[in-house]
Amino acid sequence: MKQTEKSYIGYYFLIVVVILYAIVFLINPIKISESLNFTIKIFKQIIPLFVIVFGLMVIINQFVTPKRISKYLGEEAGIKRWFIAIGAGIISTGPIYMWYPMLKELRKKGVNNGFIATFLYNRAVKPPLIPMIIYYFGIKFTVILTIVMIICSVIQGLIIEKEVKI
Numbered sequence: 001m002k003q004t005e006k007s008y009i010g011y012y013f014l015i016v017v018v019i020l021y022a023i024v025f026l027i028n029p030i031k032i033s034e035s036l037n038f039t040i041k042i043f044k045q046i047i048p049l050f051v052i053v054f055g056l057m058v059i060i061n062q063f064v065t066p067k068r069i070s071k072y073l074g075e076e077a078g079i080k081r082w083f084i085a086i087g088a089g090i091i092s093t094g095p096i097y098m099w100y101p102m103l104k105e106l107r108k109k110g111v112n113n114g115f116i117a118t119f120l121y122n123r124a125v126k127p128p129l130i131p132m133i134i135y136y137f138g139i140k141f142t143v144i145l146t147i148v149m150i151i152c153s154v155i156q157g158l159i160i161e162k163e164v165k166i
Contacts, residue, residue, distance in 0.1 A: 086118060
């Protein structure tokens with residue numbers, strides 16, 4: 001589809017959902033009430049996450065320029081960029097799909113795929129879960145697993161950086 005063409009699929013989907021809700025309302029109004037209450041509850045939970053990601057995207061668009069990105073995350077940043085990717089991935093919170101729009105914006109600004117892959121890989125290392133992993137598997141296992149995951153994330157990032165160009 002060309003960029004100038006507008007897709008109406010979202011509107012069609014909305015119309016189908018509204019029609020289905022109307023049919024179910026005629027059959028069982030109590031189920032509609034339960035469904036709408038559940039939907040409102042879910043929206044209340046995810047709206048703060050959307051606001052946070054939107055705020056981060058605004059900050060990125062205002063303060064993160066291609067020049068700054070190349071300074072901290074470009075190839076001339078050297079090994080420091082891998083530590084930034086590892087640290088950012090480890091401390092990032094929330095559902096992964098909430099990070100995709102921000103990562104897409106960073107990619108548009110010149111961040112390479114290797115950095116994004118390393119960031120995504122390191123999301124599996126979660127400091128709040130480390131005590132539980134130690135409890136179930138022991139400290140030696142936890143330390144080795146964490147170190148191996150970090151090392152593999154950089155290897156994966158390097159491979160993707162070489163093989164997948166922006």
